[in-house]
Amino acid sequence: MTVLGVLGDLLDDHVVWLREPLREASDTEVTMYRVRGGSAANVAALAGQRHPTRFIGCVGPDLEGDRLVAELASRGVDVRVQRAGRTGSVVVLVDPSGERTMLPYRGAAALLGPVDPEWTEGLAHLHVPAYAFAEEPAATAAADALRRTAVRGGTVSVDASSTGMLRAYGERRFLRLLGTLAPHFLFANRAEAAALAHGSGGPGPAGDDLCALARRLRRTTVIVKDGARPTTVLAPDQPPLRVAVAPVDGIRDLTGAGDAFAAGFLTAYLEGAGLREACGTGHSEAARVLRTPGASA
Numbered sequence: 001m002t003v004l005g006v007l008g009d010l011l012d013d014h015v016v017w018l019r020e021p022l023r024e025a026s027d028t029e030v031t032m033y034r035v036r037g038g039s040a041a042n043v044a045a046l047a048g049q050r051h052p053t054r055f056i057g058c059v060g061p062d063l064e065g066d067r068l069v070a071e072l073a074s075r076g077v078d079v080r081v082q083r084a085g086r087t088g089s090v091v092v093l094v095d096p097s098g099e100r101t102m103l104p105y106r107g108a109a110a111l112l113g114p115v116d117p118e119w120t121e122g123l124a125h126l127h128v129p130a131y132a133f134a135e136e137p138a139a140t141a142a143a144d145a146l147r148r149t150a151v152r153g154g155t156v157s158v159d160a161s162s163t164g165m166l167r168a169y170g171e172r173r174f175l176r177l178l179g180t181l182a183p184h185f186l187f188a189n190r191a192e193a194a195a196l197a198h199g200s201g202g203p204g205p206a207g208d209d210l211c212a213l214a215r216r217l218r219r220t221t222v223i224v225k226d227g228a229r230p231t232t233v234l235a236p237d238q239p240p241l242r243v244a245v246a247p248v249d250g251i252r253d254l255t256g257a258g259d260a261f262a263a264g265f266l267t268a269y270l271e272g273a274g275l276r277e278a279c280g281t282g283h284s285e286a287a288r289v290l291r292t293p294g295a296s297a
Helices: 039-047 063-073 138-151 163-169 171-181 190-199 208-216 257-270 275-288
Strands: 003-007 011-018 030-037 053-059 078-083 087-094 100-107 123-129 155-159 185-189 221-226 229-234 241-243
Touching: 003 039, 003 138, 003 257, 011 063, 011 100, 030 039, 030 063, 039 053, 039 063, 039 123, 039 257, 053 063, 063 078, 063 087, 123 138, 123 257, 138 155, 138 171, 155 171, 155 257, 163 171, 163 190, 171 190, 185 190, 185 257, 190 208, 190 221, 208 221, 208 229, 221 257, 229 275, 241 275, 257 275
Parallel strands: 003 053, 003 123, 011 087, 053 078, 123 155, 155 185, 185 221
Antiparallel strands: 011 030, 087 100, 221 229, 229 241
16 A cells, blocks of 8 residues: 545635725726636645655546646646536735735535445555535535544644634534544645644643643644744654755745645655654655645645
8 A cells, every 4th residue: 555645625816916905895807817726736736746646536527627726637646536516726815925815615525425445445645625514515524534444544734724614613522533533644724723722622732732732632633734833743742843944035826735745745655754854755745845836835
């Protein structure tokens, strides 16, 4: 079993680079790009250039779905999709500092039904962004695929995805879900970790509060990204590990940086890297997407 599996969204991203502050109820000068998106698809596309990778998801029986499947397959990814509904899309507003605000319509991605058991056979690892749990039937399909992979001896991971998603789902409810899934890895940025730390009874992501979150998820290695500041790795029964991030110049778009980190980390992990080395590979992959629209490198 060597294949990395990624389950979740494959979407049509409309990335809007603001050239000036947003003018409400008027016009704003922008530069616009159309790229393949979806957190899971971003991970798969970037991982597929480094390691055998399979994507599992759902797109519409439409031209957009055809185009996105072909684009993802061109990255060396084994694409397995159901076809239903209408292919989803996201408008991503990116300010001059690179910070992004997303307006998602997940469409067909939320319609993913029970996953064919053959699609999860041979997976060494299955990664699922939390977006997959936002709606049914995809939420049940994602949880079932994770459990099936673990039963077969594979490892699994979950990405916390966004504070908006966690708030809508419920932080405490998400922690309960993680408790039942027992992923080997949980990826989160500082804000997402803060939300979950608060949900676990801690007031925020600093120091002991992150450790409290890790104790709540006692079978899971929690990986907390913090932009240009060091990444913190909290592995069960181990002291916190902090991995420095190399400086990156010319940052224009933070979209997909977390997905790129996950792609780098997981491919390095599957090839035998330790936690520090895997984080370093994750940082290198994230740096590749910071100057280009969306999660393109």
